[in-house]
Amino acid sequence: MSFRTRRMVEFRDTDAAGIVHFSAFFPWMESAEHEMLRSLGIKVLPESHDDPSVTWPRVSVSCDYANVARFEDWLDIDVSVVKTGRSSVQYRLAFSRQGGDGGVIPIATGTIVAVCCRLRPGGGLEKAVIPDDIRAKLDAV
Template sequence: MSFRTRRLVEFRDTDAAGIVHFSAFFPWMESAEHEMLRSLGIKVLPDSHDDPSVTWPRVSVGCDYANAARFEDWLEIEVSVVKIGRSSIRYEVAFSRQDKGGGIVPVAKGTTVVVCCRLRPGGGLEKAMIPDEIRAKLESV
């Protein structure tokens, strides 16, 4: 199972040739991940009184590119939870678009690894095990 969303390529996302700049994919991956978490009822940045008070800093990101996307293309974005460890999660994010004939064209595939961290009073992070209720929600994706 996976979470799906869409994104319109804006002019600011493109280079001088009108093709999506490679760097645009990283904020889109994060945004899609956050949409997925919110859809599951998981806060991206909890309030200090929330229990569990955890957040998800990135420890690894990457993206491989297959085909160009251009200004005003609609991108289909699919987020999959591919591995849940004791304290880390690995996501795969697939980008695609339709060609003029209606076929699906793969555009890029990214990966993100995040680590569960507790927010310390006064700031700072401490690595933590993924709480059971959050793990159960992520396993449903």
């Protein structure tokens, strides 16, 4: 099972040839991750240092490119949980678009590894074990 969202390629996302610049994929990956977390009822960021909720800083992000996407293309982004560790989670993000014949054209595949953390009073982060209720939600994706 995975979570799906869509994005239209904006002019600002392209290079001089009208092709999506490689760097545009990274904010899209973060945004898709956040949409997926919110859809599961998981906060992206605690409201204060007193909030016992967790946050998810990234420790590794990568993206491999297969085909071009262009200005005004609609991209489907499928987010799936590849691995849930004690305090980390690895996501796979698959970008694709519809071809002229109705087939699916793979565009790129990204990976995010995020670590579960709590905000320390006074600032800073402290690695934490993923709470059981959140782990159950992530394992369902």
